[in-house]
Amino acid sequence: MTKSRTVSLVLSAPLAALLLAGCSSVEPWVKPYEREHLADPIMSFDRDPVSSTYLDHVFEVREGARGATGGVGGGCGCN
């Protein structure tokens, strides 16, 4: 196979898997009693959820008009 065909096949296979599997099963499904390492505080998204909520809010207020958080926000002629 040529390189471009390999690349496109490698890229399309997970995409096909996603499309075909949908939401039926999440793999690998970590059993609740195996989540010891996931429960470690270092594995949480926020070190301090209160602080990050606040900072996210500040960021949204400051940059939201220009679409910072991905939503359509602001009303100053945004496209």
Add this chain to the structure above:
Amino acid sequence: MKRNMIRTGALLLALNLTAAFPAAANSIVAGATAPAFQLSSAGGGALSLADLKGQVVLINFWASWCGPCRQEMPVLEQLYKKYKAGGFTLLGVNVEPKSADAASFLQSTPVSFPIVFDADSHVSKLYEVSGMPSTVIVDRKGTVRYVHHGYKPGEESEYLDQIRTLMRE
């Protein structure tokens, strides 16, 4: 190219369909016979579910890394002390591979009900534990009657009602 994609797609579909079962969050159903097991206990020696037949058994799957499990322990201890005399027993199944963490938790929060260690998770699989903590209440005949997933403070009143119902039988 297209043939390869179709073949890959068909294979992935087959794999995903067969893989769907482990992820399905089914758990042990009320009315089923409680699967028998034998595990090594914290006090040394082995403890099996068959030893406890004739009593109402509350099997609690817990781990020291799980916050609600730690919250639940003193509550279960109170429950055990209160109803121990009436034919009720509590069995704490610790699901951690490293039992040392559980042992150190038990030193700081000692409990008087039997604790067993399920380090290789075969009992957790047997009981299809799909939440931490999980509580399975088994009646005197060895039939699973109530299953609880998770713990929120205040749920112990449900446990009390259910245990009293089963103890009256």
